[in-house]
Amino acid sequence: MTSTRETELRARAAQLDAAHAATDLRTRFLLPEGVVYLDGNSLGALPAGVPAAVEDAVRRQWGRDLIASWNSHGWWQAPERVGDRLAPLLGAAAGQVLVGESTTVRLHQALHAAARMRPAGDVLVVDPASFPTDLYVSAGVAEQVGWQVVECSPDELAGTLADLGSQGRSVAAVSMSHVDFRTGRLWDLPTITAQAHAAGALAVWDLCHSAGAVPVDLDAHDVDLAVGCGYKFLNGGPGAPAFLYVAHRHLAAFSNVLPGWHGHAEPFAMHAGYSPAPGVGRARIGTTPLLSLLALEAALAVFDGVDVRAVRARSLSLTAYLREAIETLVPGTRFASPALDEQRGSQVSVVHPHAYGVVQALIARGVIGDFRTPDVVRLGVAAPYLTHGQMLEAATALAQVLAQGEHLDPAYAERPTVT
Ligand SMILES: Cc1ncc(COP(=O)(O)O)c(C=O)c1O
Known part of the structure; x- marks a missing residue:
C-alpha cells in the first residue's frame, strides 16, 4: 500500500464523517473504547437509555x-x-x-x-x-x-x-x-x-x-x-x-x-x-x-427524531467506503456482498478460504465481525454508531492480518461449535 493511497483514504474518511455528522448517533450508545463493532447485525450495541x-x-x-x-x-x-x-x-x-x-x-x-x-x-x-x-x-x-x-x-x-x-x-x-x-x-x-x-x-x-x-x-x-x-x-x-x-x-x-x-x-x-x-x-x-x-x-x-432513510443513507456510505478501503488495501478481495447500492443491505461480506481464522484474528485486534460458514467474513455495519474512520480501521486491520498471516494461527484451526 502506498502512503499516498492511505493518506487519500484517511482524508476521504474525515470528509465523509463530516458530511454525515447529522446521523452520527454514537452518543446514544454505550460502546467500549478501542473496539470497532461490526457485529450489530447479530447483537446490536447497548443503547444509552437501556x-x-x-x-x-x-x-x-x-x-x-x-x-x-x-x-x-x-x-x-x-x-x-x-x-x-x-x-x-x-x-x-x-x-x-x-x-x-x-x-x-x-x-x-x-x-x-x-x-x-x-x-x-x-x-x-x-x-x-x-x-x-x-x-x-x-x-x-x-x-x-x-x-x-x-x-x-x-x-x-x-x-x-x-x-x-x-x-x-x-x-x-x-x-x-x-x-x-x-x-x-x-x-x-x-x-x-x-x-x-x-x-x-x-x-x-x-x-x-x-x-x-x-x-x-x-x-x-x-x-x-x-x-x-x-x-x-x-x-x-x-x-x-x-x-x-x-x-x-x-x-x-x-x-x-x-x-x-x-x-x-x-x-x-x-x-x-x-x-x-x-x-x-x-x-x-x-x-x-x-x-x-x-x-x-x-x-x-x-x-427518536431519526428517519430510517437517513440511517440507510449513512449505511450506504459506510458500506461503500468500507468496500473501497478493502479493495485498496487488500487488492483481489472477493466479496459476497453486492457492489450496487440498491442490492446491498447493511453489511460487507468478504469471502476467504480461512474466513474463521480471519475473523478471530480481527477480533484479537479489536475489530469484531463474525464468521458464517463456509467461507464468509461478515462485517455488519450498524450505521448509527459507526464512522468512516472506523471502516478504515477495519480495512487496515484486515490488510495487516492477511499480510502477517495472523489468520493462520494454529489456535484458529479448530472451530468451536458456538462462535
Ligand atoms: C434472517 C434470520 N431469521 C431468523 C433468525 C433467528 O431468529 P430467532 O433466534 O429470534 O428465532 C435469525 C438469527 O440470526 C436470522 O438472521
Missing part, C-alpha cells in the same frame, strides 16, 4: 409497585405499545405490529395463518439460502398443513411461479428474507411481493437484517405478513423479543396457531373457550418476558 430503563423496571415497577405494574406501568399493553413504536421504522401504520416471542415462533404463526388464509394453496415457495430457522419452520409448517415446499432464489421467483401455475399448482405463500444473512444481498421487496400477489400467493417477509437499517415500507408495498428480530439493528439486547406484522386487511382472518390467554378477547373473563382479540393482539400467546420487552422499548429511543 440500563436505566431496565433498572427502573426492576426496582421501581417490579420491586416497589409489584403486581399493580401490569396496569399502572402498562405492562399488559406493552406488546402492542412497543409494536406501535416500532411500526414507523417498518413503514407500518399503528395496530399491525406486535412484539414478543422469537422470530422462529412468529414465523410459525405467520405461515400457519397464511395456510388458513389460502386454504386451496398447496405450495410454499422459499429461498434455499434463507437463515436455517426459516427453512426448518417452512418444512415443519408445510408438513403440518400439507404444503409442498418449492425452493427458488428470489431472482428466479417469476419463472418459478409461472412454472407452478402452468402445472396447476396453487401457491399459498412466498416466504423470503429481505436481506440475505450471509451475503448481505438486499432483495427487491416491492417486486417480489407483487409477483407473489399476481400468483395469488401471500408475501411473508423475514426482516431480521433490514428492520432498523433499511426502509421497508410494508404498508406501501402491500406486504401481507412479516417477522423480524429485536436484537440486531433494533438493539434490543440479547434474546430481545421479535416482532410480527399483520396487514390490517388480514387481521380479521389471522388465525393464531398458538392460542393462549393473552390473545383472548377477554383474558380476565377466564372463559373456557377461546375467542380471539379483535386486533393484532390476537397473535399474542402467553405472558411475555416483560424485562426484555421493556429493554427493547427503551432501545427504540435511539431512533
Whole structure:
C-alpha cells in the first residue's frame, strides 16, 4: 500500500464523517473504547437509555409497585405499545405490529395463518439460502398443513411461479428474507411481493437484517405478513423479543396457531373457550418476558427524531467506503456482498478460504465481525454508531492480518461449535 493511497483514504474518511455528522448517533450508545463493532447485525450495541430503563423496571415497577405494574406501568399493553413504536421504522401504520416471542415462533404463526388464509394453496415457495430457522419452520409448517415446499432464489421467483401455475399448482405463500444473512444481498421487496400477489400467493417477509437499517415500507408495498428480530439493528439486547406484522386487511382472518390467554378477547373473563382479540393482539400467546420487552422499548429511543432513510443513507456510505478501503488495501478481495447500492443491505461480506481464522484474528485486534460458514467474513455495519474512520480501521486491520498471516494461527484451526 502506498502512503499516498492511505493518506487519500484517511482524508476521504474525515470528509465523509463530516458530511454525515447529522446521523452520527454514537452518543446514544454505550460502546467500549478501542473496539470497532461490526457485529450489530447479530447483537446490536447497548443503547444509552437501556440500563436505566431496565433498572427502573426492576426496582421501581417490579420491586416497589409489584403486581399493580401490569396496569399502572402498562405492562399488559406493552406488546402492542412497543409494536406501535416500532411500526414507523417498518413503514407500518399503528395496530399491525406486535412484539414478543422469537422470530422462529412468529414465523410459525405467520405461515400457519397464511395456510388458513389460502386454504386451496398447496405450495410454499422459499429461498434455499434463507437463515436455517426459516427453512426448518417452512418444512415443519408445510408438513403440518400439507404444503409442498418449492425452493427458488428470489431472482428466479417469476419463472418459478409461472412454472407452478402452468402445472396447476396453487401457491399459498412466498416466504423470503429481505436481506440475505450471509451475503448481505438486499432483495427487491416491492417486486417480489407483487409477483407473489399476481400468483395469488401471500408475501411473508423475514426482516431480521433490514428492520432498523433499511426502509421497508410494508404498508406501501402491500406486504401481507412479516417477522423480524429485536436484537440486531433494533438493539434490543440479547434474546430481545421479535416482532410480527399483520396487514390490517388480514387481521380479521389471522388465525393464531398458538392460542393462549393473552390473545383472548377477554383474558380476565377466564372463559373456557377461546375467542380471539379483535386486533393484532390476537397473535399474542402467553405472558411475555416483560424485562426484555421493556429493554427493547427503551432501545427504540435511539431512533427518536431519526428517519430510517437517513440511517440507510449513512449505511450506504459506510458500506461503500468500507468496500473501497478493502479493495485498496487488500487488492483481489472477493466479496459476497453486492457492489450496487440498491442490492446491498447493511453489511460487507468478504469471502476467504480461512474466513474463521480471519475473523478471530480481527477480533484479537479489536475489530469484531463474525464468521458464517463456509467461507464468509461478515462485517455488519450498524450505521448509527459507526464512522468512516472506523471502516478504515477495519480495512487496515484486515490488510495487516492477511499480510502477517495472523489468520493462520494454529489456535484458529479448530472451530468451536458456538462462535
Ligand atoms: C434472517 C434470520 N431469521 C431468523 C433468525 C433467528 O431468529 P430467532 O433466534 O429470534 O428465532 C435469525 C438469527 O440470526 C436470522 O438472521
